[in-house]
Amino acid sequence: MALRLARSRLLTHILRGKIEALTTFDGVSLPNLIPIWFNSSPANGNDTCRGGSLSNTRNFCSLPHAGSVQANEILTQDDKGSISQVLDFPGGKVAFVAEMRFLAESPKERISCYRVLDDSGQIVSGSRFKEVGKDLARKMYTDMVTLQIMDTIFYEAQRQGRISFYLTSFGEEAINIASAAALSLDDVVLPQYREPGVLLWRGFTLQEFANQCFGNTLDYGKGRQMPIHYGSNRLNYFTVSSPIATQLPHAVGAAYSLKMDKKNACSITYFGDGGTSEGDFHAALNFAAVLEVPVIFFCRNNGWAISTPITDQFKCDGVVIRGQAYGIRSIRVDGNDALAVYSAVHAAREMAVSEGRPILVEALTYRVGHHSTSDDSTKYRPIDEIEHWRIARDPISRYRNWVEGNGWWSDADESELRSNVRKELLQAIQVAERLHKPPLRDLFTDVYDQVPNNLRDQENLLRQTIKKHPADYPSDIPL
Numbered sequence: 001m002a003l004r005l006a007r008s009r010l011l012t013h014i015l016r017g018k019i020e021a022l023t024t025f026d027g028v029s030l031p032n033l034i035p036i037w038f039n040s041s042p043a044n045g046n047d048t049c050r051g052g053s054l055s056n057t058r059n060f061c062s063l064p065h066a067g068s069v070q071a072n073e074i075l076t077q078d079d080k081g082s083i084s085q086v087l088d089f090p091g092g093k094v095a096f097v098a099e100m101r102f103l104a105e106s107p108k109e110r111i112s113c114y115r116v117l118d119d120s121g122q123i124v125s126g127s128r129f130k131e132v133g134k135d136l137a138r139k140m141y142t143d144m145v146t147l148q149i150m151d152t153i154f155y156e157a158q159r160q161g162r163i164s165f166y167l168t169s170f171g172e173e174a175i176n177i178a179s180a181a182a183l184s185l186d187d188v189v190l191p192q193y194r195e196p197g198v199l200l201w202r203g204f205t206l207q208e209f210a211n212q213c214f215g216n217t218l219d220y221g222k223g224r225q226m227p228i229h230y231g232s233n234r235l236n237y238f239t240v241s242s243p244i245a246t247q248l249p250h251a252v253g254a255a256y257s258l259k260m261d262k263k264n265a266c267s268i269t270y271f272g273d274g275g276t277s278e279g280d281f282h283a284a285l286n287f288a289a290v291l292e293v294p295v296i297f298f299c300r301n302n303g304w305a306i307s308t309p310i311t312d313q314f315k316c317d318g319v320v321i322r323g324q325a326y327g328i329r330s331i332r333v334d335g336n337d338a339l340a341v342y343s344a345v346h347a348a349r350e351m352a353v354s355e356g357r358p359i360l361v362e363a364l365t366y367r368v369g370h371h372s373t374s375d376d377s378t379k380y381r382p383i384d385e386i387e388h389w390r391i392a393r394d395p396i397s398r399y400r401n402w403v404e405g406n407g408w409w410s411d412a413d414e415s416e417l418r419s420n421v422r423k424e425l426l427q428a429i430q431v432a433e434r435l436h437k438p439p440l441r442d443l444f445t446d447v448y449d450q451v452p453n454n455l456r457d458q459e460n461l462l463r464q465t466i467k468k469h470p471a472d473y474p475s476d477i478p479l
Helices: 002-020 030-037 052-056 069-074 134-159 173-181 196-202 206-214 247-260 273-277 279-291 320-325 338-355 383-391 395-405 411-434 440-444 453-468
Strands: 075-077 083-089 092-095 188-190 267-272 295-301 329-334 359-364
Touching (some): 134 173, 134 206, 134 395, 173 196, 173 295, 173 338, 173 395, 188 196, 247 279, 247 295, 267 273, 273 279, 273 295, 279 295, 295 338, 320 359, 329 338, 338 359, 338 395, 440 453
Parallel strands (some): 188 267, 267 295, 295 359
Antiparallel strands (some): 075 083, 083 092
């Protein structure tokens, strides 16, 4: 103890000698500031700052009394005799420096992107990834093709006027299927609207997809939602909600519930690059980091938020760097590489569940199709750009080359798969079209246990309006 006290007095003497060579700072004699920074012999023996309002400020005093071990850690002397101070601030110790330095607005080099397969479907030399066996590889490929066919036929059905709206996942099939394959069925999914492949992987049938798009009596949402707003309690897939990024805070809350219940599962939420411009994105990441919950934030950075390019969305290096800013472990991955997506999400899930932490995955991809059936993307982006991504960087073709290279797929398998899926889906559409629509009363149920009077009044008013103007309302909805 005597040695420590002597060392502390020596450091104090050196510090006073340096400061007394100066005059004043902001009208205050600098030597008089020393008791505020360093109290060599506090009267009460507590590690507190002295001087004005700082005396009762917890954790804002960088130097406790001279005799403590903490003082030796915080006040150090280098080989040249220079004294360096550290602020013991909430979250950890922060070193003081004499040089004024601003953090650069961005790193000199962009954050790298993890990939396993090159554009031709060959394994990149030196790549490390989660091994995929024959059965899993074939299942991933067949679901990617199924998703592509489903999107094509439903898009055509909308153009024929058979459904009111549709939205495709063209170019993002690897993100859908590969990420889903890396999850457990116990994991909770909170989607945006371009992840039907996740639901397909979990066992949602083509008939169930058709029922929802046509809004018939077998639609789990009872026709209240727009087409492609799927949901399934059975498959732990929250119903799609159109407002952007609202599902992100919900995913954090779901993950917090899983943590409290000590479940061996996580939640995962999907969103596009446009969603990162919403306040819910920032609130959710901070919420997840502070509470340390098992959630995976999966960003499909496809370059466009409808007609808004990412250059108009943010100045920083994409989305992945934002995770680091919030204290979240993050990775950037090639979203058109099924093996890379599968490996990254598999590792992310293991860390999220075993370590109880949030993970951010940014998948670089491209939306080959229009934003939706209400959009014409050729009005705001060049056709050559679309065609390049559709042909040269197609995730399905790339993954097929790898599966075929292993001897697990053939042209005969391809023809049979595409023919069978097309027949099954066309039949599902015919069935869905023939089924009745949900009755009018379902518009007012399932919110309250007992329908309140104001909703009863609205229902009566609607029925009266339909009776007066029957030609203005669909005739296939039971009254």
